[in-house]
Amino acid sequence: MTETPNRTLAAAGAVLIYACVIAFTDNYVRVIAADGGLWQFHATRTAMAVVLLALLAVPLGLRLRPRRFGAVFARSAIHGAAMLIYFGALAFLPVAQVAAGLFTAPIFVLLIQRLAYGQSISLLQVLAVAVGFVGVVMVLGPEAMSGATFAALLPVIAGALYAMGNIATRQWCAGESAETLVAGFFGMLGVLGLIGMAVLWLMPVAVPEGAEGFLQRGAVWPTGSFLWWTFVQAAGSLLGVGMIIKAYQIADASKVSVFEYIILPASAAWGFFLWGETLSWLAVAGMALIALAGILIARQSPTASRQ
Template sequence: MTLTQDRTLAATGLICAYAGLIGFTDNYVRVIAAEAGLWQFHATRTAMAMGLLAVVAVVLGWRLRPVRLGAVLARSALHGAAMVIYFGALAFLPVALVAAGLFTSPIFVLLISRFAFGHAIGPVRIAAVALGFCGVILVLGPEAFAGASFAAVLPILAGVLYAMGNIATREWCAEEAAQTLLAGFFLALGLIGLIGMAALWLWPLSVPEGAAGFLQRGAVWASGSFYFWTFVQAAGSLLGVGLMIRAYQITEASRASVLEYVILPASAIWSYVIWGQQLKPLEIAGMVLIVAAGSMIALRAKTAEVAAA
């Protein structure tokens, strides 16, 4: 067995661990949503995550200060907004469906690159976009297109913003350390959370009971359960991203990006194990198409790199 094979296998294990971890923790957002609000969740999680990150940075000697502050702020705002929408949707939709919407981001990266930056799109990538769009239609179902549920289209909006953040990572933040971008990401979420809490304190809304009030709920006196699962989220996010970063360090990015889509079935498996939540056949078929579209884009990018070498 060659060293490259060993490193690829190791990366596969790291990404599978990442997917299993994030799929598990995100399934408990509904527990948090039943008691507290989206904004308090993000503010609290950021405080916990930054505390943990600061300890790790001191121990490992990490440098968190950005090279280009403006670029990091812009990228953090895009990814932060995407994650706020993502977690908001988790209160209303199954984790696997929300993840499927977020993972349309490679498709939007392709479209934005073409129409905003003028990059050429070949027939393979055009086919991938078409395939992914069909997958989105199957996953979301007719209710999103009939206007019956605004929540049903939120994961796609998260995917668009996440794609913009990914483009910003390549265009503006190539010199930044991964831990710097991670810190900026959490700080953006925390700031958005504080702004949301302040706005709802000044202009309170009528709040439905339970998870239905996740978006409208301001600050509350939360129980130990809220703080426990929020800490699990903070620790799980830091560890999961750390595993993903390490995977990208020890194997080719094209392989790692394809493997990353394992989070879709991982989320579905955890939803079934924890909540007994099953997907419909059309939703499963849609997720398969989304995974296929993202894989085509990643593999095509690798082929282009090899040809140019």
């Protein structure tokens, strides 16, 4: 099979667009969480995204039908699970902290490529994994050291799944169009959202007020704020996810995953401008260590995949 060429500069530009858009829209998940639930959010966002894709399909000549349904379905399921965890954590953790956990992905990319595809790991890359782990602990802060670890570790779990999905994008879905993978991604989240609402309808649970009830809240009558910011999420995610998928299709996963670190300062900057949030120096230092780990991993990775 012909090897997919790497277009690293174009991938970097696509990631920059993705990071700036997603960092902004994700800061408003807390607003969505105050009025609605995680499951209704995903179902509603998918419905809006499907309408937008349908409107754009003909004028832009989009190809939405997958070439390999099984590969697209499997990738969508992995990325869908990662994003369920990610958006759930956004309701009660700062965006920059959640993003830092998610972007442990290069560490997991390295480990998965070694275990699943036989790619060698250098001593420097082993050191990078250790540095990245220290950075994660620093970013997670007191929660990770006081015993209340599960909530703080959710973004890291999402990072592991995200890494698997990113590798799948290139290894399993290289021949698919970006819009096909975007449609599969949103479709899977929509199905998961409907399942979640059905389960909570059949087995209702006590729901805390406001954002604290984001995970437990089933279907409710949507407010204007919920609908508007969910629409902003749908439109922004279509653009952002399309850009990141394209980046992973045209460049090696270990390279693209490092470019994604731009979302860390972007998330922190939007958090400051929108909400006045500031990060502790410990968290900033931890983010820098995670980024350093990703850069060390990328510098030691092969320039092209040999699979």
